[in-house]
Amino acid sequence: MSNPNPSPVVIIPGYYGTLLVDQVANDQVIWLTLGSMFESGEVLDAINLETGDPDRIVSGGILEEIQIVGNWAPNFYKTLRMFFGSIGFAPENVISFGVDWRRTLSFNVDQLRARIERAGRANIVAHSHGGLVAREYLRKFKDDPKVDSLITLGTPHKGMLVTFEALLQGINFFGWSKSHLMKTARTFPSTFELLPFDRADGFFQWDGNPNADAFTQTAWADASMLGKIADAAGVVAGLPKDLPVKSAFIYGTHRDTRTRAVGSPNKKMKFETHPAGDGTVPTVSASGSGLTGSVERYAIPFGVHSRLFDYSPAQTIMKNILFDRPMAHFAFGFSREMYMTGKPLGVAIDLRAPSGALFPDADVRINVRGQDFPIPHDPASGDYFREIPMPSSPQPLLYKITANASTLSEPFKESGMLVPMNH
Structure with missing residues (x-):
């Protein structure tokens, strides 16, 4: 209810x-x-x-x-x-x-x-x-x-990784001094608590090890940071x-x-x-x-x-x-608001059951210029993704997206126009 x-x-x-x-x-x-x-x-x-x-x-x-x-x-x-x-x-x-x-x-x-x-x-x-x-x-x-x-x-x-970079090199932020940002970020316990920590994610490679851990392999840090890294490791492990x-x-x-x-x-x-x-x-x-x-x-x-x-x-x-109203989820997007002639355009679609789980028999596809393109599930992102070839000459393109599964009462449908950048 x-x-x-x-x-x-x-x-x-x-x-x-x-x-x-x-x-x-x-x-x-x-x-x-x-x-x-x-x-x-x-x-x-x-x-x-x-x-x-x-x-x-x-x-x-x-x-x-x-x-x-x-x-x-x-x-x-x-x-x-x-x-x-x-x-x-x-x-x-x-x-x-x-x-x-x-x-x-x-x-x-x-x-x-x-x-x-x-x-x-x-x-x-x-x-x-x-x-x-x-x-x-x-x-x-x-x-x-x-x-x-x-x-x-x-x-x-x-x-x-952005905060990791801020700790080591500073980052672009409103044109502020990177070195000043870096020195200030090193005084924040929170910055260290945002370090990547799961080796299985592959976020950190150190000295040839592709699955390093920023909390235990700390040779990247100078001595002033080691105590803060240890404290942060304890906080993150406790979450x-x-x-x-x-x-x-x-x-x-x-x-x-x-x-x-x-x-x-x-x-x-x-x-x-x-x-x-x-x-x-x-x-x-x-x-x-x-x-x-x-x-x-x-x-x-x-x-x-x-x-x-x-x-x-x-x-x-x-x-x-x-409001505790479980409903199927559908969302889509393109890699660019306007396509570039002769270059592929990425399209991604997310389709979920009311529980947030993926449909085991989902059928997701896009039709562009009368040509049908099935869109496969992308395990890395959790949604459905593929690149669609774009024509070499600029022209408006009608697209139609359909996302369906056997337990849906009716498929999700979206249509619109793709416009070239150099039209």
């Missing part, structure tokens, strides 16, 4: 997704405003946990938008709050829970517990790093979590692998993503990019490979990490879970 009155929703944002404020300066926002983007040195020094007064900077509200100029304010989590309002949640039942994303996962779970207890019970919807905070909460309060469901969107359940509540993992696929680090002594680490994630988190990590319990998994083909909760299929999944 459906649940017309679900418990309140608690939103836990991802890395960078909570404001950091200076409590000594009347809660002045340090992270992140338009002005702070142009004062990177001051900001990085202020949020550094090993200089000055680290307890002066604390978490504030979630980052809903950044005011750029006039009414132009790019949305972050504002659209997620608005979505829950649009499906019937009263404002007081959409609870934004900001976390200090610099700190260890356990840093905010007692405050999260207090907030959930005030609500009575809750559903947790967590983006990215916030999903790991939620799992740490479930570890500590596993006997009575007071949580009806956990939904994660793009959570690096098994680590990620529950068998989840005690109904859970759904929503993840993006087929976007170019850092998925492998290759290194050896006395050589600079190389970070490889492959079309196997949401642009930030690898698919195998965000899909929670190996995690058990009452877990459902749903792919958003070509979904972008920062916007996973904005995709209509993801919103449908969230609504169905929160």
Whole structure:
């Protein structure tokens, strides 16, 4: 039976997704405003946990938008709050829970517990790093979590490579100094807790070993990082692998993503990019490979990490879970919005039973220009994927997608027009 009155929703944002404020300066926002983007040195020094007064900077509200100029304010989590309002949640039942994303996962779970207890019970919807905070909460309060469901969107359940790169070399971020970013990131326990750890995932190759573990093979790190790596290894090992509540993992696929680090002594680490994630988190990590319990998994083909909760299929999944209305899932996407003549175009489709499981007899295909192309299941991503040849001359192309299975009352169908870039 459906649940017309679900418990309140608690939103836990991802890395960078909570404001950091200076409590000594009347809660002045340090992270992140338009002005702070142009004062990177001051900001990085202020949020550094090993200089000055680290307890002066604390978490504030979630980052809903950044005011750029006039009414132009790019949305972050504002659209997620608005979505829950649009499906019937009263404002007081959409609870934004900001976390200090610099700190260890356990840093905010007692405050999260207090907030959930005030609500009575809750559903947790967590983006990215916030999903790991939620799992740490479930570890500590596993006997009575007071949580009806956990939904994660793009959570690096098994680590990620972007933060690994940030620790070693710095990353591109608003044009800020890579070396300054690297030094600051090394002061955050959370950065180390995002290291890849499962040898079977193949995220890390060290000195010829293709299945290394960043937590145990630590020759890549300098001496100042070893204690933090050991602490982080303990935190990650303690995260529950068998989840005690109904859970759904929503993840993006087929976007170019850092998925492998290759290194050896006395050589600079190389970070490889492959079309196997949401642009930030690898698919195998965000899909929670190996995690058990009452877990459902749903792919958003070509979904972008920062916007996973904005995709209509993801919103449908969230609504169905929160109101306990199991329904079959269908989503599709193309590798480019417009095709390039003479070059193949990728198409990906996800088709799931109401339980989140794959249909054993699914038949997924696309028809382009009257030619039918079956689309095979891709075990690496969990969805269905193939590349379709595009004509050498530019022309609009009608496509028709059909996804069917014997237990569906009727197939899913979508049609539209593919437009060339050089039309």
